[in-house]
Amino acid sequence: MSRSERKGPAEAPAAPPRRRRSPEEARRQILDAAEKLLVEGGPEAIRLQDVARDVGIAHPTILHHFGSREGMVLALERRAMERLRDELMADREASSEDVLDRVFRVLGDQGYARLLAWSVLSGLPAETGTEFRMLEELGEAYHSEQSREAGIDIEETVFRVRLAAVALFGEALLGPLLSRSAGLDDPEDEVRTRFRHWLARLIAGEEE
Amino acid sequence: MSRSERKGPAEAPAAPPRRRRSPEEARRQILDAAEKLLVEGGPEAIRLQDVARDVGIAHPTILHHFGSREGMVLALERRAMERLRDELMADREASSEDVLDRVFRVLGDQGYARLLAWSVLSGLPAETGTEFRMLEELGEAYHSEQSREAGIDIEETVFRVRLAAVALFGEALLGPLLSRSAGLDDPEDEVRTRFRHWLARLIAGEEE
């Protein structure tokens, strides 16, 4: 009754050849698939069976690598926060417009805004919150660079970073809705781009 | 074998007296409970049995009133959007600082930001998106009131309304996280308040 009893190609499913990945590669592929599902269908769309199907494996394999569904989700969050932090911290010399553009692309296109929002909604894993200390650091970095000797209150700088964070986050989530409600179909992305640039100028301090 | 056979207080559960509500009252109580669960425990916390328990009814009663879980959720979204729109449209004469304060209170404290975010995340019901046309209206309203003859580009005004929307939305969701990461425990609410006022001044046009 062993599997190899029949060699006929059309009767027993004949167990398609197994592909054996390295643990790292397997985890990466699984997280990629989970992330894609999250971005496309929202939080509740991250189901073990669907993720497994997208990767081309059986769902217990995911449990093998992450222990539980929650383990997988936690790993996904960790990876997302790391990428976001890297993107924020990389070359602070760039213009704030460039930084905002880049961060927005990570938040919006790659779906981290959705991931983050969902994480916040379902009682965040307590570890995710800690990562936000980077915003404080970022604010202080910008402050010491540009405006320390100009006598600007440090809270002013921190608030600007905070505004950038919440505005980008909100735009990433609500942007598609807002644009769609504008009636236009094609040039709506252009509106969002203009808005982001307008916002960048506002935050960069176009005010004096 | 009828229910009233035994009057002993400690044996058969004795079917506690039924309270018969009007359909409107029942729906209201159910939506209240569902909203509370959503705000407290996130999207996945809206379970028929839990909602029913909070109201003090059996869960099929909810199905009776809303047809399905999705029907209940849809009604919840509709009600929230209505309230939000009312809050936004009410007395446009107020100062923008007051408006921001009020909207923030609706979004943040009452948890509509969470509700809205969740609605957006779980592939919005296509009808919710339409409601956002009110933001366009709001922008145009502000524009015609104050700055029409001042020669300000209308997109400038629309963008400010848009900024207010996404920033308040983002702050309502991320605010607690940002404040907690700041290390302080008590005066963090004060920081958020200062931030909101700072934001209000910025949006109102403190820039010339």
Add this chain to the structure above:
DNA sequence: ACCACTATCTACAATGCTGTAGATTACGGG
């Protein structure tokens, strides 16, 4: 070549949640 390790699979158990069926009871109108 063989062997140990473990990534992967199939099959199943367990749980939890939505939805259904039919009985029961509160309330308003005749």
Add this chain to the structure above:
DNA sequence: CCCGTAATCTACAGCATTGTAGATAGTGGT
């Protein structure tokens, strides 16, 4: 005071999802 409507209940069916157990099969090292 009776009766019909419908709001509510209990009990159960059905389904989807997570997680477990044990077998199977690639892969690297000896």
